[in-house]
Amino acid sequence: MKIEVARRNARVFVMSLEGELDMSNSPDVRNALLPLFKDEPTHIVVDLSRVPYVDSSGIATFVEGLQLSRKNNVRFTLAGATPAVEAVFDLAYLKNVFEMVPSLEGLFEGEGKA
Numbered sequence: 001m002k003i004e005v006a007r008r009n010a011r012v013f014v015m016s017l018e019g020e021l022d023m024s025n026s027p028d029v030r031n032a033l034l035p036l037f038k039d040e041p042t043h044i045v046v047d048l049s050r051v052p053y054v055d056s057s058g059i060a061t062f063v064e065g066l067q068l069s070r071k072n073n074v075r076f077t078l079a080g081a082t083p084a085v086e087a088v089f090d091l092a093y094l095k096n097v098f099e100m101v102p103s104l105e106g107l108f109e110g111e112g113k114a
Contacts, residue, residue: 001025003032011042014104018050021058030061037068042075047104049080054088066098079104 002018013036021029036044046062048054062078069076077099081089089095101107 001028003029005032005036008043008045008108011040012045013039013041013043014045014047016047016050020053021051021061022053022055023057026055026057026061029058030064033061033065034068037072037074040072043077044069044074045077045079045104045107047079048082048085049104051085052082054085056092059088059092059094062098063094075099077101077107079107 001021004016006014006016008014015029015033015036017029019025033044033046044065046065066076068074078089079101080103081100086095086100089098089100
């Protein structure tokens with residue numbers, strides 16, 4: 001699992017993931033995600049466009065991120081989920097719980113290039 005975190009601006013973070021997200025590496029994703037909340041962001045986006053598979057431990061990591069975001073009034077978005085990953089969220093009845101957008105590019109359309 002490759003994890004990259006970038007600031008889009010002072011208070012917006014984009015975490016890009018690449019590879020399968022399962023119980024062997026979901027702690028790494030959690031350890032990269034949770035500290036972002038300490039910087040008082042307004043928005044955290046997780047780019048899933050290069051994640052072909054996610055298991056229940058990966059879903060649990062995102063649920064924890066969503067709970068923290070609600071507690072801290074932070075927008076939390078999952079972007080670019082592949083059909084297979086989206087199906088897992090749908091199967092877990094979480095597709096409508098999360099803000100899920102088709103692509104990272106579409107999310108920031110109209111902002112200009114960053």
